Amino acid sequence: MNVLVTGGAGFIGSHTCVELLENGHDVIIVDNFSNSKQICVERIEQIAGKKVQLYSIDIRDRAALSRVFEENSVDCVIHFAGYKAVGESVKLPLKYYQNNITGTITLLEVMEQYGCRMMVFSSSATVYGPENPIPYVETMKTNEATNPYGWTKVMIEQILRDLSAAQPAWSIALLRYFNPIGAHPSGLIGEDPQGIPNNLVPYIAKVATGELESLGVFGNDYDTPDGTGVRDYIHVVDLAAGHVKALDYAARHKGVLEVNLGTGRGSSVLEILHAYERACGHELAYQIKPRRAGDLPAFYADTTKAKELLGWEARFTIEEMCRDSWNFVKRQMEEAE
Ligand code: NAD
Numbered sequence: 001m002n003v004l005v006t007g008g009a010g011f012i013g014s015h016t017c018v019e020l021l022e023n024g025h026d027v028i029i030v031d032n033f034s035n036s037k038q039i040c041v042e043r044i045e046q047i048a049g050k051k052v053q054l055y056s057i058d059i060r061d062r063a064a065l066s067r068v069f070e071e072n073s074v075d076c077v078i079h080f081a082g083y084k085a086v087g088e089s090v091k092l093p094l095k096y097y098q099n100n101i102t103g104t105i106t107l108l109e110v111m112e113q114y115g116c117r118m119m120v121f122s123s124s125a126t127v128y129g130p131e132n133p134i135p136y137v138e139t140m141k142t143n144e145a146t147n148p149y150g151w152t153k154v155m156i157e158q159i160l161r162d163l164s165a166a167q168p169a170w171s172i173a174l175l176r177y178f179n180p181i182g183a184h185p186s187g188l189i190g191e192d193p194q195g196i197p198n199n200l201v202p203y204i205a206k207v208a209t210g211e212l213e214s215l216g217v218f219g220n221d222y223d224t225p226d227g228t229g230v231r232d233y234i235h236v237v238d239l240a241a242g243h244v245k246a247l248d249y250a251a252r253h254k255g256v257l258e259v260n261l262g263t264g265r266g267s268s269v270l271e272i273l274h275a276y277e278r279a280c281g282h283e284l285a286y287q288i289k290p291r292r293a294g295d296l297p298a299f300y301a302d303t304t305k306a307k308e309l310l311g312w313e314a315r316f317t318i319e320e321m322c323r324d325s326w327n328f329v330k331r332q333m334e335e336a337e
């Protein structure tokens with residue numbers, strides 16, 4: 001298929017482009033590089049040994065986006081483009097609603113105009129909100145986010161369900177990611193956030209390189225085995241493979257599919273820290289800090305639906321996730337020297 005990937009130069013998008021190319025699809029990337037670098041596109045091509053088409057545009061630029069559809073026969077869109085920093089979304093809600101919601105609506109209108117009615121969307125486990133019991137199952141209510149970023153995911157899911165109800169020709173997959181970490185085993189692409197990271201593994205990586213002194217562990221008094229927060233960390237390469245499976249599914253089914261992409265296993269902050277120590281070969285300093293506002297004690301996925309409907313299951317362990325993250329980070333550091 002001819003797959004248009006919005007945000008294809010980003011962390012999850014780049015790994016998905018590799019997986020698409022390796023599975024025989026053609027890829028068109030649309031990215032404004034607000035949170036990624038152009039070199040990433042060359043690296044996707046290097047890993048897959050195939051070229052992609054690149055449009056350096058903003059998905060909110062309707063005229064530019066229309067030209068992409070004019071110049072290509074797009075079969076499907078995988079939609080990653082958007083902002084994702086939870087803390088920033090609380091401070092700058094309009095920035096998030098503008099980019100995530102307006103961007104998605106513009107994209108859907110252009111798709112509709114060109115008769116392209118297949119979309120795979122990057123949703124998040126955050127749509128399950130603070131009240132659902134774990135593990136999260138797709139049939140649970142998803143109408144209570146805790147921050148503007150989370151609300152954009154809840155709202156876009158609803159927009160896509162409404163669109164499908166009105167226009168049954170659409171095929172839509174809402175992929176609810178748990179906590180993607182790791183990097184491509186080649187070390188060529190991975191997660192490279194600017195500034196001080198908010199998320200756990202990028203922060204640990206900077207402690208491992210010596211850029212940051214020690215990890216602040218946000219709370220050790222949760223009702224979890226070691227008192228620290230538990231999450232369902234998933235290797236980004238497994239997540240990328242889930243997109244190819246979702247695309248195959250969407251090509252065969254109309255309507256909306258909601259599906260969790262996680263491993264079904266929870267790991268604590270300290271378990272991840274120790275796995276990273278084994279990956280980088282030295283101890284990493286940490287300090288116990290107060291709980292972070294808005295954090296839940298523990299959540300992980302029920303993965304039954306992904307197994308049954310997509311024939312997809314995560315393969316990588318947290319050891320492998322930390323190994324591949326470190327491999328990427330070390331390589332970046334060496335290249336910068
Ligand atoms: P990322 O920031 O690395 O990738 C997003 C890409 O979209 C970037 O390359 C950015 O430059 C581009 N972009 C942003 N706004 C754009 C616009 N208006 N026009 C064109 N390009 C634009 O993020 P990621 O971690 O790869 O996440 C991808 C998607 O998955 C996002 O929608 C995110 O909300 C969702 N998601 C991510 C996580 C996670 O932990 N990383 C978890 C759940 C859901």
Ligand code: UD1
Pocket residue numbers: 084086087124125126150179198199200201203215216217218219228229230231269292294295296
């Ligand atoms: C967060 C977002 C979620 C988003 C995801 C990916 C919140 C409430 N949730 O998930 O919506 O989809 O990022 O962008 O912000 N931790 C530390 N020290 C740190 C960083 C994190 O102890 O310096 C702990 C956290 O308390 C948590 C775990 O590590 O228990 C994972 O945190 P993080 O990587 O930020 O992901 P989430 O909070 O699960």
